[in-house]
Amino acid sequence: MTSADSRPKGPSGPRSQEQRKREALERLARDNDVWVATADGTGEPCLVPLAFWWDGEAVWLATRDTNPTGRNLAASGRVRLSFGHTRDVVLVHGTARMLTREELPAGVGDAFAAKDGWDPREDHPSYVWFRISPELLQAWGTVPEMAGRTLMREGKWLV
Template sequence: MTNAEPARSREQRKQDVLDRLEKDDDAWVATASADGVPTLVPLSFVWDRGTLLMATRRTNPTARNVTPTGQARISLGHTRDVVLIDATAEVVEGAELSPESGDAFATKLDWDLRGRTPWVYLRFTPYAVRAWREENELSGRELMTDGRWLV
């Protein structure tokens, strides 16, 4: 058992989530194939215009899974500071990516994939966000539903 700090306000939790989206580099991404086979992988990301922009090889299961289902779950943090994001996902070819998004990805991650055909970008648009640290933050952990921030 841990000695939990006092629960954060929902406003503070939202700000902490936004800070992590701006500053963190990596997240766990869960998708499933059309027949329900799950895949969980770490991917680097940039928070770009209200979405998480990531990249992977087009032949990897994560890229293939985005097409049939369009659904993903993304996790930031560790087990004592959880951010869970449910998102719709789409594949974006490098040639279709806006210069601003490509520049943001390349600058933050020091990795420019534009023009590299084995790779595709994945854009995840959050529709639900939950965040909590300990049991005392389970209540009020829902910060976004239906794509709208609740706080």
Template sequence: MTITGIPRTPEQRRRDVLERLEREMDIWVASADAEGVPCLVALWFVWDGEALWLATRPTNPTGRNLRTGARTRLAFGDTRDVVLIDGDVETFTAHEVPVAAAEAFLAKTGWDPREEAPSYAYFRVRPRAVQAWHEVRELPRRHLMRDGVWVV
């Protein structure tokens, strides 16, 4: 990948994003508290084809922010292959989480947050906006999803 390379089509970028959602294990999770103090952590996740599922303690800063703010920005990787996902968040206790989501999380990560004490919560992130680009040459057509609908 070089800065002089041919930009990917938006359709290729969408395919690349969906492939990363299946392949990647970690994603950066940005949130903020009521005063706007930011928090950024990497968490394991699973993609179910419509939403991303994360797990963390509901009492830590990220858990509190996701639960009370109900919004997040997620990001993959490095500055030369950017994916940003803005999403709406729903919170589920270990007893409320849909079995399929918890089992998919376990299958992908090898870890079952339902078995932990103190308890963990699951957070379903439904994408509202997705952007993806390789360096500056792909910035003009980086928006792949808006208002929860793929535009490509």
């Protein structure tokens, strides 16, 4: 059981921002998948789950450059990521930078594959990589935690 799952419920009140930051970082380190929301130039939304790896500063995704998510990320660089479930969510607004297999920094592909058990470098050649730099990070559980949910703004931790 993780600390997020075992935290007291009910009258104990909302978690502190420090606790939410710690638990958000734990989630980024341990979760395997994330909901990735993008939109095309006309505003058509796209929402898909993707495997990811957190390097301590950025979220790394791999997807085909031919699918809607890959095209949207390459075109706009805008993305929202949602980790967790509705009663314990970490929401990240970020910017994406596309990298080819050849541009991928040393160690990223190996770390991604070790965490996920799948290596996009060995899959279809249309797979590209996206480095997501968080600009805004929010974490909350229920209504009492809505106040103070913003833990990062403009890429800088507030806590």
